Amino acid sequence: EPEVTQTPSHQVTQMGQEVILRCVPISNHLYFYWYRQILGQKVEFLVSFYNNEISEKSEIFDDQFSVERPDGSNFTLKIRSTKLEDSAMYFCASSERAVNTEAFFGQGTRLTVV
Amino acid sequence: AQSVTQPDIHITVSEGASLELRCNYSYGATPYLFWYVQSPGQGLQLLLKYFSGDTLVQGIKGFEAEFKRSQSSFNLRKPSVHWSDAAEYFCAVRGGADGLTFGKGTHLIIQP
Numbered sequence: 630e631p632e633v634t635q636t637p638s639h640q641v642t643q644m645g646q647e648v649i650l651r652c653v654p655i656s657n658h659l660y661f662y663w664y665r666q667i668l669g670q671k672v673e674f675l676v677s678f679y680n681n682e683i684s685e686k687s688e689i690f691d692d693q694f695s696v697e698r699p700d701g702s703n704f705t706l707k708i709r710s711t712k713l714e715d716s717a718m719y720f721c722a723s724s725e726r727a728v729n730t731e732a733f734f735g736q737g738t739r740l741t742v743v
Numbered sequence: 744a745q746s747v748t749q750p751d752i753h754i755t756v757s758e759g760a761s762l763e764l765r766c767n768y769s770y771g772a773t774p775y776l777f778w779y780v781q782s783p784g785q786g787l788q789l790l791l792k793y794f795s796g797d798t799l800v801q802g803i804k805g806f807e808a809e810f811k812r813s814q815s816s817f818n819l820r821k822p823s824v825h826w827s828d829a830a831e832y833f834c835a836v837r838g839g840a841d842g843l844t845f846g847k848g849t850h851l852i853i854q855p
Contacts, residue, residue, distance in 0.1 A: 662842055672787070672833060674842035685842055720786060729794050731777060732843065736786040 631655045633735035635721050641741045642711055650706045650738045652721030661704045662722040662732060663696065665689065672720065678704065679727070711742045745770040745838045749846035756824050757854045764819040764849050766834030775837040776817040778808055781848075782830045790832075793817060804828070829853045 634653045642648050654661050663675040676686040678696050693715075695707045704723075708715055718739050722732040746769045756762050768774055775794050779787040791802025798810040808819045817834060831850050835843040 664843070671847040672835075672843075672845040674844065677842050687842070728775070731789050731792050733789070734779075734787040 631733075633721055633723055633733050635719075635735035635738050637738060638736065639739045639741070641743060644713060644742055645710050648708050648711055648740060650708075650719050650721075650740070652704045652706075652723075652735055653702050654704055654721065654723030655725075655733055656702070658723035658725050658733075660684075660724045660727055660732075661696075661698070662724075663706045664720040664722065664734075666718045666720065666737075667714075668717070675706075684727075708740075711740075713742050716740060716742045745774065745836050745844045747834050747836050747844055747846035749832075749834055749849050751849045752847070753850045753852065755852040755854055758826055759823050762819075762821045762824045762828070762851070764832050764834075764851070766817045766819065766846060767815050768817060768834070768836045769815065770836055770838050772838065773812075776808075776810060777835040777837070777843065778802065778806070778817075778819050779833045779835060779845075780804075780830045781833065787833065790819070824851075824853055826853045826855070 636651045661678040664672050666672045674687050676690045677684045697705050718737045720737045721735045724730050724732045748767045777792045778790040790806050791800050793800050793810045801807050806821050810817050831848045833848045834846045837843050
């Protein structure tokens with residue numbers, strides 16, 4: 630069964646450093662998403678991406694964050710100058726269409742900022 | 744803006760007993776509704792979804808949910824739980840092409 634894969638599964642970084650979280654969406658999917666889950670809290674939408682541009686972003690997704698689809702398979706989330714409060718599980722998701730379809734989630738990358 | 748309320752933070756059920764997890768949503772039009780399950784340290788797995796049509800939807804692992812527009816609810820049910828059902832359950836709503844809005848989750852504990 631096709632699945633969304635994320636790497637790495639766990640990343641530890643020092644405060645102020647830049648991190649790139651990587652995702653390989655399901656191959657025939659056109660819509661890509663990043664979500665965040667701070668430990669013990671709910672999953673929060675960060676950004677959606679379609680046709681090589683951001684289609685929607687939440688208040689959380691400020692100038693510190695950026696997304697990119699550098700090639701035909703990868704979808705990345707870059708966090709510049711990480712802060713302690715960026716520590717969370719980051720989930721990538723993809724869907725075939727924008728509507729009438731579900732999003733499939735990866736296993737997540739646990740980011741720990743120290 | 745859409746929102747989701749899961750009023751029960753924790754629920755404890757005996758193995759073999761029936762289960763109902765509550766979910767209320769707020770959205771101006773007909774929403775797309777989902778239930779996801781998250782086992783410890785794992786990602787989110789889709790249990791079931793509602794887009795339109797029959798208001799009682801069947802999902803994986805023996806779960807079902809009923810969409811009630813008049814109550815703005817989408818409660819998840821299972822007639823007989825198994826110990827392996829212990830997990831965190833998230834209800835989510837999606838309006839159109841927007842990203843998902845999740846509830847805070849319900850932590851399900853199964854007693855032997």
